Amino acid sequence: MSLLQVEGLTKRFSGLTAVDDINITVADKEFLGIVGPNGAGKTTLFSLISGQLPPTHGRIVFDGVDITGWPADKVASAGLVRTFQLMRPFESMTALENVAVASHHRFRSRRDARRHALAVIERVQLDRYVNAPAGSLPTAGLKRLELARALALEPKLLLLDEVLAGLVPADRAPMIELLGDLHADGLTVLFIEHIMAAVLALSERLLVMHEGAQLALGNPHEMTQDRAVVEAYLGEDYA
Ligand SMILES: Nc1ncnc2c1ncn2[C@@H]1O[C@H](COP(=O)(O)OP(=O)(O)OP(=O)(O)O)[C@@H](O)[C@H]1O
Ligand SMILES: [Mg+2]
Structure with missing residues (x-):
């Protein structure tokens, strides 16, 4: 198919x-x-x-x-979701908050969106940066964050x-x-x-x-x- x-x-x-x-x-x-x-x-x-x-x-x-x-x-x-060659996270927001913005498109309540975002963060193994501002992540972390934001849209x-x-x-x-x-x-x-x-x-x-x-x-x-x-x-x- x-x-x-x-x-x-x-x-x-x-x-x-x-x-x-x-x-x-x-x-x-x-x-x-x-x-x-x-x-x-x-x-x-x-x-x-x-x-x-x-x-x-x-x-x-x-x-x-x-x-x-x-x-x-x-x-x-x-x-149908894409990632961008030039990443553009919200730098002052944490990794979790960045992903939660995307999760909000799938889950109405803040609590559900955060829970979903946390699961996506774990899926891409970004756990250690969950509360770090996106702007502080190393390149490998930023790449995974970009992936997580896309995956959060399911x-x-x-x-x-x-x-x-x-x-x-x-x-x-x-x-x-x-x-x-x-x-x-x-x-x-x-x-x-x-x-x-x-x-x-x-x-x-x-x-x-x-x-x-x-x-x-x-x-x-x-x-x-x-x-x-x-x-x-x-x-x-x-x-
Ligand atoms: N908005 C635009 N306006 C005018 N030309 C554009 C625009 N976007 C892309 N181009 C041109 O279209 C062509 C294809 O660009 P594109 O970015 O799709 O290539 P690419 O295969 O992704 O290259 P790279 O491997 O460098 O990322 C290039 O010549 C580029 O300059
Ligand atoms: Mg290109």
Whole structure:
């Protein structure tokens, strides 16, 4: 069963076609990696799918409903949630309060929202920072906080935009393990990432974007053998 269908999705900014005729179908519980060089249109694709930007052309069907043109908050309420490449927590609020703001979208009472937020904080193993101001968290903590704020909205489909970027290698492995656990628990994920080891460890299929377009879509390990993909993106390490 497909959870997301993207048909002919295109975004033009004056002269530039940032996203150019993307067609993907994402199965329920799938983990789809998305790679491509800087400026390939990956983040713009997320902005279109999650309703932050209206598409120039194309259609987005989520969970059987045509959500094309819906505003982001309505898309999120339907269960399609993204994280941002540039994190923007409320810095003076604690980690728990930051997550509780998101939990409030699901739970009306303050008490229930806090209880839910606490469970999400535990899920992403941020317990030790629960009462720390978000602005004081180290990068690895901020990445988990961004993830927690998205999970607090209880997504069916989660769009992750470079959640590993900026992490030192020692902090990457635990984050990759957490993402694998969330997927194993049944979350459907679209995963933009430059770190190929993480992409290959987690992705069931891989979308390669180049200059806004869909260069390849398929088995991640086969992709690394595809000459066009290697030339466009993966570089000599994979040649
Ligand atoms: N709001 C905007 N207005 C005009 N051009 C934009 C806008 N947003 C993105 N672009 C352009 O669209 C292209 C795709 O950008 P996008 O951020 O989607 O790339 P990306 O694949 O996410 O890159 P990166 O790997 O560096 O994050 C770039 O050329 C970018 O400059
Ligand atoms: Mg980007």
